[in-house]
C-alpha cells in the first residue's frame with residue numbers, strides 16, 4: 001500500500017508539512033513580488049471545517065466518523081475541489097490536497113480557488129444506504145459553507161456521480177432555487193456534463209501526447225505502466241490505448257497489478273476487475289505485488305492512485321523516462337529530486353490531472369446558464385485548455401531551465417498572488 005506519511009525533502013526554507021508544500025515553498029521564494037507577508041497568506045487556510053459525524057448503521061449500531069472540508073484560497077473565485085472517502089483521510093492530507101487545488105485551478109486558468117474534503121472511513125465497510133446517510137449528513141453539516149458561488153465539491157477517491165447526486169439532493173432540500181451548481185460530477189440525468197467522467201484521464205492522455213510530441217517519441221513503441229485502476233487510471237489507460245495507440249503494459253489496484261510487456265487488453269482487464277473485484281487471475285498477464293509492479297520495466301509511468309507511492313526506491317530503480325502524475329501528490333520530495341537528477345520528465349499533477357476540474361468548471365457553467373454542450377464540444381474545449389496550459393508550462397521551463405513542476409508552480413503562484421494583490425485584503 002502506498003504510504004500516506006510523506007517524507008520531508010531537504011529543501012532550505014520554512015518548515016514544510018509535506019512534499020507538495022516544499023515544492024511550493026521553494027518556488028515562492030524565487031518570485032520577487034511575493035514577500036514574507038504574502039507568503040503567509042498563500043500558506044494559510046481561509047477556513048478549515050472538522051466534523052465528527054454520528055452514523056446509525058443498518059443494524060442499529062451508532063458510530064462516529066471524522067470528516068473535513070478545507071478551504072485554502074478563494075482569491076480567483078469560489079473554492080473548488082473534490083471530496084474523498086477513505087480510511088487514511090486526515091486533516092493534514094486534506095490541507096495538502098486543498099492547497100494543490102488552488103494551484104491547479106490557476107495553472108489551467110479557470111476562475112476558482114482551492115478546497116478539498118474528506119471522510120475518514122473505508123466505504124467498502126458501509127452498505128449503500130449507510131453511505132447515502134453519511135454523504136447526506138456531511139452535506140447537511142457543511143451548511144452554507146458550500147454553495148454554487150461559495151465552494152463547489154466534486155468527486156475524488158471513492159466518490160462518484162451517485163455520491164454527487166445525494167449531495168445535490170441534500171443541499172437542494174434547504175435551498176429551494178435551482179442550485180445544480182453546488183456540486184459537479186453529477187450524473188448526466190441530473191445536471192451532469194458530457195465528458196466529466198473521463199475528463200481527468202483525458203487530460204492525462206493529452207499531457208502524455210504533447211510530451212511525446214516534444215520528445216519525438218512513438219507511443220506505439222513505448223511501454224506504458226498505469227498505477228491505479230479507478231476513474232483516473234482506467235480512463236487514462238483506455239484513452240491512451242484508443243486515441244494514441246499507446247501500448248499499456250500494466251494496470252494495478254491497491255491489491256496488486258497485472259503486467260505483460262507485449263501489452264494488455266484494457267477493456268478486458270476492466271471487465272475482469274468489475275466482475276471479480278481483483279485483477280489476480282487475469283489471463284495472459286503476470287500478477288505482481290503493488291511494489292513489484294511499480295518497479296516493472298516501462299518507458300512511461302502514470303501513478304494514478306494515492307499520495308506518496310513514488311518514493312526514493314522506485315525513483316532510483318524505475319526506468320520510466322516520463323512520469324505523469326494522474327494522482328495528486330504521488331511523487332515524494334526526495335523521489336522528485338532523484339528523478340530530476342536523472343533527467344526524467346515529470347509532469348506535475350497540478351497540470352496533468354487538471355482535466356477533471358476543467359470539465360467540472362464546464363459543468364458549473366452549463367448549470368448556471370442552463371444550456372448544455374455536446375460531448376464533442378466538451379472534449380474540444382478541454383483539449384484547448386490542457387494543451388495551452390502545457391505549452392505555457394513547457395515554454396517557461398525551457399526559458400528558465402527549470403523543471404515542469406517548478407514552472408507549473410511558478411505560473412499558478414503568480415496568478416494567485418496577483419489576484420490577492422489586486423483585491424487588497426478584503427477577499
Ligand code: GLU
Nearest residue numbers: 081082154156356357360
Ligand atoms: N478531485 C478532482 C481533482 O483532484 C476534481 C476536482 C473538481 O472537479 O473540483 O482535481
